Amino acid sequence: MRRLEIDKTEESVRFVARYYQPGRFDSHKAWLQMGERLGITPKRRSPIMMWRVAAVAIVVITAGILYLTAERGDTLIAGYDHTEFTLPDNSRIEMQEGAKLKYDRHFDKTERRVSMHGEITFVVAHNEAKPFIVSTPTAQIEVLGTEFTVTADDDDTRLSVASGKVRFTPGNPVIPLLCTAGMTVHYSARTETVNVTSPGSRMEINGKTRSLTFNNTGLKEIVMVLSHFYKVQIELPESESDLTFSSSFTQESIIEIINIINFTLDTHIILVE
Incomplete structure (x- = not known):
């Protein structure tokens, strides 16, 4: 019985993570769909059901990351610093508070491409057939397998490479820069200036x-x-x-x-x- 309750709670967590979208979540429909999934007719919100929903809320809040699923892919938003997440290709990211990352439903199928805003550290799973591409509002970063940190907003992109090789291409002038461990790049779209520092x-x-x-x-x-x-x-x-x-x-x-x-x-x- 205990195992059954845990399994149903986990399913509730997955349900909320999959279907929640700001401004579009229909609570009545959610109760009906969740009840069907859990084998319960939700005519009356029982204490057990309320406990499950509370547990879901606690898990979502303490996870520190808002995970939204849309028709075109997924969006990750960090609720606090050092929020960790594993992408479908087993690449790992550490997001600072307010950072945002998006990838579409084709991620790791035909290519590995994400877009981001804020500060995120990437540890990319090696795959020569599918280069990992990070797009910011002002630049594009391409890697095969390495560890690096990107901080980006609407005007600036900063790259710091911890290991491996990264190809950094600013928006203008369009110059692909090969960056290795210990190198940093700062690109300002406003001034169209690229500063590259290496040891x-x-x-x-x-x-x-x-x-x-x-x-x-x-x-x-x-x-x-x-x-x-x-x-x-x-x-x-x-x-x-x-x-x-x-x-x-x-x-x-x-x-x-x-x-x-x-x-x-x-x-x-x-x-x-």
């Missing part, structure tokens, strides 16, 4: 002023940024890719920048026509 180096890209700042940045990264920033193809000898360079440029042409780097480092970077 021992720093880089700033400003789309509005058309300026670039490199501080002890690897040539491989610089060439990649220049290629996307100026929408050209640049060739860098493999033997020179590990060299680093520091300088700032504002509205210089791509030819001027390549000439300055080659003259400074005695390198052989060329612009492919």
Whole structure:
């Protein structure tokens, strides 16, 4: 009898988690549907039934996360800091209070794509066939399997990588940045500025002023940024890719920048026509 009551309470929890939506929850219909599921005709709200509903409410409140199911997928909203949840692909997330995450009904079937707002730490399950993609109001982040934290609002996106590799692509300028452990990225859509910090180096890209700042940045990264920033193809000898360079440029042409780097480092970077 005790096991039966527990099973029915768990089913009640699942019922509320599945069907609750703000402003659309019909309590009368819910009583009828819940009664059918539990094998009870709810003509009168018995003490046992009231206890079950109270238990459901306690579980939902203490869970610290509001779990809404809609026709297009699921929405998670954190009620307090350090709220943990496991996604259908077994990726784990830790949400700070007020953070919001959405994914549709195709998640982990054809792709792994979520959208978010607030601060969320991701520990992504590795799956090379289905890259994990996080969309914020101002950027897109793509990973294969790693741990990272994203903080996002309508104007800014911040990324901090704990392990693995992450591809961060700001809204404008559209430059895919490969980020590894220890790197952080801050993108401001208002100023169209990307700041990338990694151990021992720093880089700033400003789309509005058309300026670039490199501080002890690897040539491989610089060439990649220049290629996307100026929408050209640049060739860098493999033997020179590990060299680093520091300088700032504002509205210089791509030819001027390549000439300055080659003259400074005695390198052989060329612009492919």
